[in-house]
Amino acid sequence: MSSPIDLVLARLEPFRLRQAGRDRWRACCPAHGGSNPSALSVGVGAEDLVLLRCWHGCEVEQVAHALGLELSDLFPAKPPQFHTSGKPARRRLLSAGQALDLLDGEMTLAVVCASDMAAGRPLDESTRARLLQAAARVSMLKDEAHA
Incomplete structure (x- = not known):
């Protein structure tokens, strides 16, 4: 080559x-x-x-x-990098700092929603959808951390 x-x-x-x-x-x-x-x-x-x-x-x-x-x-082709398991290494999508920032924002949303619900205020449809998106993002971060 x-x-x-x-x-x-x-x-x-x-x-x-x-x-x-x-x-x-x-x-x-x-x-x-x-x-x-x-x-x-x-x-x-x-x-x-x-x-x-x-x-x-x-x-x-x-x-x-x-x-x-x-x-x-x-650019020259980069050789694949491997884990100690012998499987190709996967590039992390987010750094640890980015993941923590994302988690902080999603936790803030969850706390505000929980506070509103505890005060008897129902969540509107857009807030409920955003809360579900937050849960999905946190789940994605968990999967990324375990990859």
């Missing part, structure tokens, strides 16, 4: 590609179609990602698409 920079350099060959230093190249920009062979700077960044800079203002997405690439093609 070729690296992202090898893929980009191969696609840039027709655009007067030339090396400008270690892990740096210059070429005509395929996005705006100019003839200046210094309009596009290409480099290799941290973790081997491809850096593209058009000095005429083309966006990275425009340059990638002009080369027939997606933005994801500019």
Whole structure:
């Protein structure tokens, strides 16, 4: 499998590609179609990602698409990470702080609803629906914590 920079350099060959230093190249920009062979700077960044800079203002997405690439093609494939169980690791949807913030908000809603009901005030339909949504979100957090 070729690296992202090898893929980009191969696609840039027709655009007067030339090396400008270690892990740096210059070429005509395929996005705006100019003839200046210094309009596009290409480099290799941290973790081997491809850096593209058009000095005429083309966006990275425009340059990638002009080369027939997606933005994801500019990044090296990450090897799967595994738990000690040998199963692939799953990326957490929320950080612990985000989960606690969400729980705090849902608890506040539950306490206000319980207080209203204790005072004899019935919950209207939209509040009842929101309370059910809160319960579902808390359940989702529980499942996420146990995943």
